[in-house]
Amino acid sequence: MSDHDLGTSGRARWAARGTWIAVEALIPLLLLVAWGAWSATANSFYFPPLTDILSSFRTTWLFARFGSDVVPSLLRLFAGYAAAVVVGIPLGALLGLSPLALRTTRPVIEFVRSIPPSALIPFGIVVLGLGNAMKVFVIALACLFPVLLNTVDGVRGIDPVARETSRMYGIGAVDHVRGVVLPAATPRIAAGLRTSLALALTLTVITEMAASTNGIGYFILQAQRSFPIPEMWSGMLLLGLLGYLLNAGFALLERRLLAWHRGARGTG
Amino acid sequence: MSVPLLEVVRLSKTYDAGARTTTALGEVSFWVDRGEFLCIVGPSGCGKTTLLKCMAGLLRPSAGQVRLGQREVVRPPREMALVFQQYERSLYPWMTVRRNVRFPLKHRRLPRVEAGRLVEEAVEAVGLTEFIDHYPWQLSGGMQQRVALARALAYRPEILLMDEPFASVDAQTRAELEDLALRIRRDFGITVVFVTHDIDEAIYLGDRVIVLTPSPARVHEIVTIDLPEPRDQLTTKGAPRFIDLRARLYTAIARWRRPATSATPG
Numbered sequence: 162m163s164d165h166d167l168g169t170s171g172r173a174r175w176a177a178r179g180t181w182i183a184v185e186a187l188i189p190l191l192l193l194v195a196w197g198a199w200s201a202t203a204n205s206f207y208f209p210p211l212t213d214i215l216s217s218f219r220t221t222w223l224f225a226r227f228g229s230d231v232v233p234s235l236l237r238l239f240a241g242y243a244a245a246v247v248v249g250i251p252l253g254a255l256l257g258l259s260p261l262a263l264r265t266t267r268p269v270i271e272f273v274r275s276i277p278p279s280a281l282i283p284f285g286i287v288v289l290g291l292g293n294a295m296k297v298f299v300i301a302l303a304c305l306f307p308v309l310l311n312t313v314d315g316v317r318g319i320d321p322v323a324r325e326t327s328r329m330y331g332i333g334a335v336d337h338v339r340g341v342v343l344p345a346a347t348p349r350i351a352a353g354l355r356t357s358l359a360l361a362l363t364l365t366v367i368t369e370m371a372a373s374t375n376g377i378g379y380f381i382l383q384a385q386r387s388f389p390i391p392e393m394w395s396g397m398l399l400l401g402l403l404g405y406l407l408n409a410g411f412a413l414l415e416r417r418l419l420a421w422h423r424g425a426r427g428t429g
Numbered sequence: 430m431s432v433p434l435l436e437v438v439r440l441s442k443t444y445d446a447g448a449r450t451t452t453a454l455g456e457v458s459f460w461v462d463r464g465e466f467l468c469i470v471g472p473s474g475c476g477k478t479t480l481l482k483c484m485a486g487l488l489r490p491s492a493g494q495v496r497l498g499q500r501e502v503v504r505p506p507r508e509m510a511l512v513f514q515q516y517e518r519s520l521y522p523w524m525t526v527r528r529n530v531r532f533p534l535k536h537r538r539l540p541r542v543e544a545g546r547l548v549e550e551a552v553e554a555v556g557l558t559e560f561i562d563h564y565p566w567q568l569s570g571g572m573q574q575r576v577a578l579a580r581a582l583a584y585r586p587e588i589l590l591m592d593e594p595f596a597s598v599d600a601q602t603r604a605e606l607e608d609l610a611l612r613i614r615r616d617f618g619i620t621v622v623f624v625t626h627d628i629d630e631a632i633y634l635g636d637r638v639i640v641l642t643p644s645p646a647r648v649h650e651i652v653t654i655d656l657p658e659p660r661d662q663l664t665t666k667g668a669p670r671f672i673d674l675r676a677r678l679y680t681a682i683a684r685w686r687r688p689a690t691s692a693t694p695g
Contacts, residue, residue, distance in 0.1 A: 322518040325487055328504075329511045330533035330584060340532060344523045425522035425566040 209391045214398065217391035222399050226380065231399070234365050234376040237293060241300025242361040249305050249357075250350060253312025254343065263313065270309070278303030278364055282371045296368040303364045304357035311353025315346025348422050351415050358411055362404050377403075432498060433460035434620055435484070435588060440493035441645070442479050452645040453479040456493065459639055459648055461588070466614055466621045468631035471641030472682060477624045478514075480646060481592050484622065485511050497588075510581035514593040516574045520565040526552060527561045530580045551583035552576075554613060571602035575609070582617060589614075591623045595630070604662050607634060611660060628678045632671060633660060640681050650681050 197211040222231065256263045278299060285295040319342055327337045343350075369378030381396035416423075442454040453476040461467050471477050482488040484495050486505040495502040497509075505511075513519040520529050530548045539547070552561050555575040557568075565573050574594055581589055591610070595603045607630060614621050625631050631638045632654055640649045654674060656665055665671055 320518050322513055322515050323521070325482075325511075326513065326519045328487060329485060329509070330580075331505065331507060331536065332533060333536050336535055340535075341521065344521070347523075421523040421564055421566070424564060427566075 207390060209394065213391040214394040217389075218395035218398055221380075221392060221395050230375050230377055230380050233293075234369065234378070237296045237300060237368070237376070238361045238365040240293075241297045241364070242304050242357060244297065244301040245304030245308055245357055245361075246354065248301075249308030249353070250312050250343075253309045253350075254316050254338065254346075256309075257313040257316025257346075258338070258342070270306070273302075274306045274310075278360070279367050279371075282368060285368075286372060291372045295372070296365070299368050300361050300364045303360050307353040307356040307360065308350070309353075311349045311356075312346060315349030316342055318349070319345050348419060351419060355408070355411055355415070358407055359404065362400070362407065366400065434463040434498065435461040435622075436496040437480075437484065438494050438496060440480070440483055440490050440495065442476070442483060442488065443491045454483070454490070455642075455645040455647040457641075457646060457648055458493075459651065461620060461622055463587075464618065464620055465636045466611075466623065466634055468635035468638045469622065469624045469641065470626060470628055470631045470638060470678070470682070471646055472643045473626050475641050475644045476646035477626070477641065478592055480641075481511070481590055481622070481624050485509055485590050487511075508587040509590060510584045510586035510588075511590045511592065512574070512577050512581050512594045514596055516570070516577045516594075517565070519577055520573060520580075522564065522566050525562050525564055526557060526568075526576050526579075529565065529576060530583045533580060533584050547583045547585065548579075551579040554582055554616065555579045555609060569602075571598045571606060574598065574606060578609070578613070582613065586619060588620045588622065591621065593625055594623075596626070603630075608662065610634060615659075628675060628682065629666065632656070632674050632678065633662075633665060638678065640678060652678060 193211070200208050200210045201212070203210075256266060281299050281302060282295070285299050289295040289298055323341055323345060324337075327341055332340070365376070366378035366381075369376035370382045373379040377396055377400060381393055381400075384390070384393035384396060437457055437459050440454055440457045441452070444451045444453060457480060469477055469480065479488065483490045484502070486495070486502045486509070489503070497506055500506075521532065524532065527548060530551055531544060534544045534547060537544075549558070549561070552558055555578050557572060557575055557579065560568060560572065565576055568576065578594070594610075595606045598606065610621070610623070611634060613619070621634075623631070623634055635654050638652045638654060640652065641647065642649045652674065656668065656670055656674075
């Protein structure tokens, strides 16, 4: 790669980006229009007109129940997710660096990982009760494994030449792990973090449906049980939007942190 | 006679791979004088890289030893730096040129200004000052190898080990890098041990050239290169003495060249 093709002109890049956004928005827009047109005439109890759903969305989430339901859900989601990250990355690095530690713990990890996280809810309720502790625990446990296992793989996959370089220059274990091993593993770790983020949202909703007095999952279940079907739909719409925004935010962060990775692979 | 700077004494290395053992190095003995540019050539797969890694303290020999002055080398010594052939795997893509060069200095606890000066001097010596805040992957292959060289120089080693450093760049860049290696050796007054499979390169650069036999490697011949300094791509490589030496080394290596030798990592 020469140094000349680094900067394409900014305007051309923005134009290209605009085109891409239009291409991405095309199908969602078509779907919304088709849904709106069909539901307006369908006269179905289960599929209320899209306009009803949107007006219910506005009255419910902007912002009447934002503080009472959205905020608690997001707090649980991020608390569980953060716990998984704080435990998963250091533990994964440790297991990735020590073949012995990995061997001795792998059967337990594989066993616990195989249990569907939603099956942990009854256990969580028994041990931690019906409150936030149970929900955060279940979310954290579900999110832990993608982070942990991807970190292990990323750390184990370190290039032997990078390791020899560190040894040659007398770089100590701490600097080697912090300065070489973890940065080299970040693309893999990021993949785990992204998987866990989606899991966190799923488990937030499931735990709230199982036992809760507030939250988005609780609201959707209540709406279904007491038959305001547009409200139920508005909750689902909110979850879709939340998932989309979380992922987009993550992608933005990843773009910044892993700019070197895209550059080094020539995909920037 | 005084003790040589670096001495390789009856060094051998055997790899155990299950039932099969592979001898990479036979008994190899030679020494390196302070300030000299020593080239090691041999057919590909003969164990050159294994030899260099043993000298660097990255690999433990199966028998024999490497001596640095009065000490035996058992781990990479502070006095040595190594430039790997695979610059793109040895440089850190998440660090700029400046941070790559600076990283090995971190644990030396130098004052900030002093470390910064070492880094800038080394980057200037390889001619990359204007690229100091670029990332390695924004640079060409030849420039990346210059970064690796700068990193080695900033470390201020007495001995610079180089493992086929210019094998994966084009011919023009390679000639430039060869001249850079000669200039650096002169300006920094360091000792260089340079492994290559290219006979012309070894003669052009070296004060002496060690010719290894095919695997398991032994020292076949040590040739003193009595070409005048400073060396020059055109006049040196065109000199009758250069042609003589080249013929002599080619003959030495051709003697060992057997048909259908399988290629193993050099």
